[in-house]
Amino acid sequence: xxxxxxQKVSLGxxxxxxxxxxxxxVSPGELVGLIGPNGCGKxxxxxxxxxxxxxxSGRILVDGRVISVIPRRELARLVGVxxxxxLLPSTFSAFEIVLMGRNPHLxxxxxxxxxxxxxxxxxxxxxxxQSLADRRxxxxxxxxxxxxxxxxxLVQETKAILLDEPxxxxxxxxxxxxxxxxxDLCRTQNLTVLAALHDLNLAAQYCDRLVLIHDGRIHAEGxxxxxxxxxxxxxxxxxxxxxxxxxxxxxxxxxxxxxRK
Amino acid sequence: xxxxxxEEASVELPKGILRQRWYVYAIIVVLVLLVLVLATxxxxxxxxxxxxxxILADKLPFVDITPTWSVNIETxxxxxxxxxxxxxxxxxxxxxIAGATYxxxxxxxxxxPYLIGVAQGASLGAVIGFLLPVSWNLAGxxxxxxxxxxGALLATTTVYLLARVGKALPVTTLILxxxxxxxxxxxxxxxxxxxxGESMKxxxxxxxxxxxxxxxxxxxIVLPYVAAGVVVITLFGRMLNVMQLDxxxxxxxGVNVERLKIILLAAATLITAASVAFVGxxxxxxxxxxxxxxxVWGSDHRSLLPLSVLIGAIFMILTxxxxxxxxxxxxxxxxVITAICGAPFFLYLLRRRKKAIF
Amino acid sequence: xxxxxxxxxxxxxxxxxxTSCTTPSETTTPVETTTPAETTTPTTTPSTTPPATxxPATxxPATxxxxxxxxxxxxxxxxxxxGIPETIISLSPSNTEILFALGLxxxxxxxxxxxxxxxxxxxxxxxxxxxxxxxDVSIEQLVAMDPDLILATETxxxxxxxxxxxxxxxxxxxxxxxxxxxxxxxYEAIELLGEATDTGERAAQIVSDMRxxxxxxxxxxxxxxxxxxxxxxxxxxxxxxxAIGGGTLGNTLIAxxxxxxxxxxxxxxxxxxxxxxxxxxxxxxxxxxxxGTGADLSYQFVLTDERLNGVNARxxxxxxxxxxxxxxxxxxxxxxxxxxxxxxxxxxxxx
Numbered sequence: 001x002x003x004x005x006x007q008k009v010s011l012g013x014x015x016x017x018x019x020x021x022x023x024x025x026v027s028p029g030e031l032v033g034l035i036g037p038n039g040c041g042k043x044x045x046x047x048x049x050x051x052x053x054x055x056x057s058g059r060i061l062v063d064g065r066v067i068s069v070i071p072r073r074e075l076a077r078l079v080g081v082x083x084x085x086x087l088l089p090s091t092f093s094a095f096e097i098v099l100m101g102r103n104p105h106l107x108x109x110x111x112x113x114x115x116x117x118x119x120x121x122x123x124x125x126x127x128x129x130q131s132l133a134d135r136r137x138x139x140x141x142x143x144x145x146x147x148x149x150x151x152x153x154l155v156q157e158t159k160a161i162l163l164d165e166p167x168x169x170x171x172x173x174x175x176x177x178x179x180x181x182x183x184d185l186c187r188t189q190n191l192t193v194l195a196a197l198h199d200l201n202l203a204a205q206y207c208d209r210l211v212l213i214h215d216g217r218i219h220a221e222g223x224x225x226x227x228x229x230x231x232x233x234x235x236x237x238x239x240x241x242x243x244x245x246x247x248x249x250x251x252x253x254x255x256x257x258x259x260r261k
Numbered sequence: 262x263x264x265x266x267x268e269e270a271s272v273e274l275p276k277g278i279l280r281q282r283w284y285v286y287a288i289i290v291v292l293v294l295l296v297l298v299l300a301t302x303x304x305x306x307x308x309x310x311x312x313x314x315x316i317l318a319d320k321l322p323f324v325d326i327t328p329t330w331s332v333n334i335e336t337x338x339x340x341x342x343x344x345x346x347x348x349x350x351x352x353x354x355x356x357x358i359a360g361a362t363y364x365x366x367x368x369x370x371x372x373x374p375y376l377i378g379v380a381q382g383a384s385l386g387a388v389i390g391f392l393l394p395v396s397w398n399l400a401g402x403x404x405x406x407x408x409x410x411x412g413a414l415l416a417t418t419t420v421y422l423l424a425r426v427g428k429a430l431p432v433t434t435l436i437l438x439x440x441x442x443x444x445x446x447x448x449x450x451x452x453x454x455x456x457x458g459e460s461m462k463x464x465x466x467x468x469x470x471x472x473x474x475x476x477x478x479x480x481x482i483v484l485p486y487v488a489a490g491v492v493v494i495t496l497f498g499r500m501l502n503v504m505q506l507d508x509x510x511x512x513x514x515g516v517n518v519e520r521l522k523i524i525l526l527a528a529a530t531l532i533t534a535a536s537v538a539f540v541g542x543x544x545x546x547x548x549x550x551x552x553x554x555x556x557v558w559g560s561d562h563r564s565l566l567p568l569s570v571l572i573g574a575i576f577m578i579l580t581x582x583x584x585x586x587x588x589x590x591x592x593x594x595x596x597v598i599t600a601i602c603g604a605p606f607f608l609y610l611l612r613r614r615k616k617a618i619f
Numbered sequence: 620x621x622x623x624x625x626x627x628x629x630x631x632x633x634x635x636x637x638t639s640c641t642t643p644s645e646t647t648t649p650v651e652t653t654t655p656a657e658t659t660t661p662t663t664t665p666s667t668t669p670p671a672t673x674x675p676a677t678x679x680p681a682t683x684x685x686x687x688x689x690x691x692x693x694x695x696x697x698x699x700x701x702g703i704p705e706t707i708i709s710l711s712p713s714n715t716e717i718l719f720a721l722g723l724x725x726x727x728x729x730x731x732x733x734x735x736x737x738x739x740x741x742x743x744x745x746x747x748x749x750x751x752x753x754x755d756v757s758i759e760q761l762v763a764m765d766p767d768l769i770l771a772t773e774t775x776x777x778x779x780x781x782x783x784x785x786x787x788x789x790x791x792x793x794x795x796x797x798x799x800x801x802x803x804x805x806y807e808a809i810e811l812l813g814e815a816t817d818t819g820e821r822a823a824q825i826v827s828d829m830r831x832x833x834x835x836x837x838x839x840x841x842x843x844x845x846x847x848x849x850x851x852x853x854x855x856x857x858x859x860x861x862a863i864g865g866g867t868l869g870n871t872l873i874a875x876x877x878x879x880x881x882x883x884x885x886x887x888x889x890x891x892x893x894x895x896x897x898x899x900x901x902x903x904x905x906x907x908x909x910x911g912t913g914a915d916l917s918y919q920f921v922l923t924d925e926r927l928n929g930v931n932a933r934x935x936x937x938x939x940x941x942x943x944x945x946x947x948x949x950x951x952x953x954x955x956x957x958x959x960x961x962x963x964x965x966x967x968x969x970x
Contacts, residue, residue, distance in 0.1 A: 096561075336928075
């Protein structure tokens, strides 16, 4: 069980800050959703938590330790990432790509063994991709690739998972599957999950907490019903009168096209 | 669960698990030895195959054969041909694995061992060595190989310094800097060659690459470099696989990308420099052999790297054999042969197997 | 860090450019293996009687000072000289040597950068290079200097001579063969030049002197049997290995000195390898000095390379350096080369 935390962090590229004064905590067993308009910095935040970029100021802590002192291999055993638009070479099969998730657990001389193969197969079963095992990546659809990447993150056996728009290319059936899976992992294995989502409805339905980012800062944070409000949506997205209440579970839903008087 | 258990559970085993069986390597190693003996038996002076075999066998420990051959023939076989063939094998192996490493690091199918300036740096060093009015021998390490080696290392260091951004070594910048420096050095070399006067023939011959003067002392110097480099590089086979994803993903999967780049670049450059310093720049091998290996055996670096070593050695030994026997005793520069032999063969392989190799 | 890289770059460039400035002539160590033979003192005044020559030159029947001389040079060109040439430029080292031997040193106004004998030649204006791969002669400079006579060689025939004929119609251009294997051609060249420069008497003296000394040797070596003649390997360069083959001056010298060139079966300067040398097992090895940047690399190679230990020449310590200038130039010094070589090959016959 590990905690991800940002203390007064500002992030940017080339001395140009995109996010300022980020104070954020993700606890074990929590599924936290990052929402906000395009380009608001969700991917940047995820990169920061996986130590791809360094913060311009402030501290980022993983499991209570400053991220910059954690050796890369150890960090990869703590935090797994499902990236948004990855480069995947077509010289490896889908199975081999998933198997690469075992890298942080293997020593220099080691190669994957039966346990690793088993884990990979199981992960692919959980993400309904086991039939794709021998296919080359360039033959697969965007959705299939996304599921593969989730399988890879699972195989990595980390304590925290960061997802960057994991449901963007998936059909509704898969979207539900994947998010159910993530929720389940949080409950049963106390995983710490942070997901950048563009679909506000999915975010509201699945996330324990939401963080709404706007103008380089955290605009709102809290339970879905506290964050997804007409006021917030108007301020951040500019869309008016879209928030309704789900008839069954009372969580907010966002509908477009109906004007409310 | 082992493979057997998985199979019994009739889980369909993906092909990724099946890397090269050990017997593939064994067969190819035997092939290397055969080619080695073959090449040692053939030369401008004709020596019966049985004699060659006996001479070589006699040198093995615990084997003693009464000589039926003259001392001079033994000198020809053991002191002239064998070290030359061994050098060809070493250099072929070195260039092939260096090429595979560069292609893996840069994720670029056109990368070859000379990408970041080794060839031109070595050429410049060698040409300067030819033109200096000194002749030198430092423990068997002549002036020209020494300057070539130093030139190669200086060139790559310069490229590295030029391309570095903070602590990172962006791949595109590295390629650009390498190409730019190579172009510059190449023009200097051309100028020096034109104004070299009587040395021109000798210089051009050196630049085109040749194993003609390889002897045991040179083999002794090159071998440790190549062996060390090959060992280091093959250790990182699995990491190179992961590197084929973009650098971001590789980092997220626990690979210290910058450190890996430096280690592998240094190793590959060192073995290339050591090779080039003694035999000149032999083109083509570094690009083609890794690709040919990929076409037949796939892109998993854990097999690609060792197989490149073996196939590279075989290829170079054979092309050197051709280079020195077709117009015997005149020698065709080996770079010509590698190109002539290599290109059509590769095109043929490409046509036969159309699966993606990159 | 980038600046360090740039500095290394700059230093490399400067260093390499500086190296290119070392010209071979500055670095050639002239090796005099024998003292120059005594030559007859040059006559001071040009003789009035027309020189008696044997071969292709047609002489004009002049009584006092010849006004026009007509010559057929060694490229079968008809050349006309209007009066005795007072200023002469030589485009090859061997021709320079002949000119000086004929006593025309004062009239020589231009030589190549490789003309290093005699010493006076080093002070003359340099007009370009001469070697099989470097026929860069500065045509402009020649036109500016406007000499009466230019001595060219057959290697200049394709480009240089036509240009000279075009731009310098007043200048006489005589072509002398430099890649020849025969002494007779050399005699002919000397006599030809003697006629062209009105030093015919001197030329005749030189030629007869050469003939005498050469015959003195060949008289003896011609009586030797095959078995008595050592097998000789003459190496020119070692990376790759080039040997002197048949149809060359070197080959002729070896034969005249009572030796057999192991590579006489191939003409020119064939490329060969260590195996073949070991196989042919020469009794004597001659190594060129003064090729390239003047270093003795080829000599060191044949002298010390371990793989040649089994060769006769090494066993009997018969590996000798020879001065390429002496052995390769078709000029008066060939005699010295022959005498030296004869002593090397048959010390008991020619002490």
